[in-house]
Amino acid sequence: MTICPWAYVRHHTETKLFGYIRTLFDAGIKITIGSDGPALMEENWVIDNLMLLKQQSNFTNAEILRLEKNAVEICWADEETKKSVMEEIDCFTVQ
Secondary structure, eight states: OEEOHHHHHHHTOOSSHHHHHHHHHHTTOOOEEOOOHHHHTOSOOHHHHHHHHHHHHOOOHHHHHHHHHHHHHHSSSOHHHHHHHHHHHHTTOOO
16 A cells, blocks of 8 residues: 555545554555655655654654655566665665
């Protein structure tokens, strides 16, 4: 499941969205955070959506990394590319 939080904030269509995202994540549903910014020519890229989610749903840095790993795991890239991207994400993990 891919979610673009800014899309809901922008259109004021769902005020409980952030609680729902937190519930899905805590239940173990593999969610990812995307962006429809390029299509709408707006300045809300994936990083902006992740920051909004962190602020509104109290996601930790480790949980944000999990969301990004989810995206890699479900993408259509070959396994070698996925492994390379996962290694890059791991570079952000605080020891």
